[in-house]
Amino acid sequence: MPKLVDHDKRKIQIAEATWKVIVEDGLEQATVRKIAKTAGLSVGALRHYFSTQSELLLFSMELVSERVKQRAEGKNFEGSPMEMVTEAICELLPVDEERRIEMEVWFVFSAKTLVDAKLEALSETVYSEMHQGLRNVIELLYSLDLLKENLDLDVEIDRLHALVDGMALHHLLHPATFMYEKMIRTLTYHIETLCKGSL
């Protein structure tokens, strides 16, 4: 069904144009007109794929979450458990341009969910998915008998999740102060403190 493939491809192209507008000009500038122009389409052609701006925004945000999941699933993690875990968590951090754009878009979108109840369900779903991903990380370390005794695993998952999002935010907002190196150093330090034989 080449037509269907083209249809999906075009939707993704439009979603990526939406990201570009959000990152460069902010969410309030992400009008159908501007997104169509950035995607090299007429407004009418864009409306063929998305009949409302809400629908377009929602699809664009779902694509961010989809990309993160695809990358995590398609990955062959290698190395020591510690390296694997660090690499997996880096999927949730703005470690390169691609992820930086995704997270910036996600951050702007999250701010919007505070005042737009329609967006809450997606925001909640993604939060749960990230939480589950980080639960998997902690449970992997536990199953390999690497974690210190007496850790409260539920609190550890909440703590890791807040730390990861806080670091992502700080690196996005203050890249010259909370630099890439600091972000990675803080992450590896944190993982080490959870493991036996460390601090």
Add this chain to the structure above:
Amino acid sequence: MPKLVDHDKRKIQIAEATWKVIVEDGLEQATVRKIAKTAGLSVGALRHYFSTQSELLLFSMELVSERVKQRAEGKNFEGSPMEMVTEAICELLPVDEERRIEMEVWFVFSAKTLVDAKLEALSETVYSEMHQGLRNVIELLYSLDLLKENLDLDVEIDRLHALVDGMALHHLLHPATFMYEKMIRTLTYHIETLCKGSL
């Protein structure tokens, strides 16, 4: 100088109306017209206090940071070092309605700094001030000889800062999932892990 006091009071009243509009309708709705209406002023009267929208937004954001500082400075911390430290850090978390509004405004503003270079300087200043505040917390624990040996204090400050902002964000965005109790539990747990005789 009663007139000057009135002038300042009125500016604060307008800034608080700005917060209200941002929290209820989002930053893109925070037009001079809407803020004037919320503050019960004419647009002309508002222009007497702030000649541009940027000036008004900047003042409103500075007021958030000012309030946090005032509260921290005006406080008589009591109890054990652990209680004092927890209480001090709670000034940076959305633990009640007043702080929730301030942080929501700050979060929306931070998303805006990504696309508006004019706002970056203030965002950077507040980041440094918060960082310094958390440095004071870690150094207090260190000076009281409560911290575990071998901690890397610089990394601990970065880690605490990211954790605090991540928790604030999660509680603002997902109050029913990452509840108040979880936020406080995660914070006290984290402080305990830094201290001797714990995990």
